[in-house]
Amino acid sequence: MMNQSQLFRDCLKGKASAQRELYVHFAYPMLGVCYRYTKSMADAEDVLQEGFIKVFKNLHQFNGTGELGAWIRRIMVNTAINYLKKEKRYQYDLSFSEMTLHPVSDENPELILNAKELADLIRQLPTGYQTIFNMHAVEGYSHREIGNILGIHEGTSKSQYARARALLVEWITKNSLDQKPGIYARK
């Protein structure tokens, strides 16, 4: 792959080969991001497609100061969240009801799962939990930022994160990768 800044400039000029190269370089990790936020690979690919269209459409807005990969990843996350809000089958699951604040568990189980196994566990969470867990634990958004993006209170984000984390820790400690958590299994 050519120099990233050169690739970026060529993409801005509309060179088809550069656009293809940019896609090939980033599609693999970005599909991983989309996979974490959705419930199926087909949905993840839909998000990836929509996200890359936005990337190429808004490439001129990238100021070049940060990492291009980080910028693309942020677009993917935003696209995934919009997708979840838009798709009716996710909407019931995505409702963020007000909950009492749960203290974050201090348990830190050893992660012996590989990336895909862990991602599959995260995807078994209800969509609301899954989204907040991904945004906070993986993307590093603060609860205030999550509240702003999802239109919920900061406290709701904290509470849902605590529940999501507790569930994941419980599944991991029980080493229940093969024992699917029935109540949260996808319909």
Place this chain on the structure above:
Amino acid sequence: MHENNFEKQVQEKMDQLGFDPSDSVWNAVDREIDKKKKRPLFWIFLAPGLLLAGGGLYLAYQSIPSGNLLTNKQAVIQGHGQLGHPERGTEPKKESSLMIFPQEEKPDALLKRTDGNTPKSASALNRSMQKSQAFPGKEESAPALDRKALLISPGELTGEENQDKADERKNQRYVFKGNDSSVVAGTIAEGVRQGPGGDSVSGLKEEKTANHPARTSPWSVGFTGSAGISNINQSLFQPVNMASYSYSGGSPTSGSNAGAMGAKADIHAGFSFALGILVNRQLSRRLSLSAGLGYQYLSTSIQTGSHVDSTLYLYASTAIPPTSVTAFYANGHSQQHTNSYQFIQLPVNLNLQLNRNHKNPVIWEAGFSVAWMFSSNSLLYDPYANVYFADKESFTKTQWDAATAVMIGFPIQNHVFQLGPQLQYGLTGLLKTGTGNPGHLYFLGLKMIFIP
């Protein structure tokens, strides 16, 4: 930053996660970005393309009557310089400035100028004369008839031809046409009968110009086009009111967070263009009136959140009557939405030529237009539900606009071409609202007029 080891481990694992997408993803992305690349070219070439096509059709249409003019055993004498008016008896300024050709010979081949310049075709000259009467800036000086040109002897016409042919040609009819629309017709023989010393003009049998197809009309038909930017003004006539036609952004929140008032955000100007036809009538030497029929596309853009297909009842806005929508956009900045407004427009303008330069007239144009909005996808903002939604019924469909432009004329061959900046302002509010600020559409761009 995560202090807990668990989050760190999760982050590291998830950074390793990746999958190879199927080929269909890239195909779809490629199709979409390719479409986006082609779209601007389409819009850029649409206006000039239509103008060229229209101009070509008009010219093709024009060539038919000018051909007919030469089919009835007539010949046309076209003045290309200073043609004298028969009644005014103007003295000639130049000799041999008339061109004479009989009908059965190819007119263009016989058009010769004694000054050695490239001859123009008869139809082109005819058009040139018509335009000079019909549009400001194309008027030419007072006509003067070339005396010598009318003093035509049979010998000059026939050369070495025999007498029979000379007689035949003598009886052919000729039309003498001045720049001021005067048309004098007769036969060469009639002209010759007056003798070389006679009054060549009065020697020809005059025909009423009204009965002749070559009479020029004070009307001219042309094409207009404009391209520029448009936006919505909310503060010229009334103060900005949040609860009216305004777009708000700030912290993106979902539609479920009803009650939260978003912070004010901007409406951005969008690309706009117009195409149309016009008729122009000369009222005086410097003043003309034009009217037209055209299509106008105006647009603005805003940032919105995601699209939601869900029924929402909107009732809290003071500007918009209670309504329910089946789909809306959340407030946010995740995507750009182009609000388009499409109109059929009937403009009427007065055109005043400001200078005396005939080659490059400067014309101030001012007028009004009535426009009917036949399509719009514009979103409205409800600050109480904090969502954007579409409601065509909220717009005032019939819009009155005021417009002004300063046009500079550029003669291109025998055609009139004018170009200049134009400002159009919507006098009618965009929204049907009595309490809030309805917003006024305005357009700023370059206008072009082409009269073939």
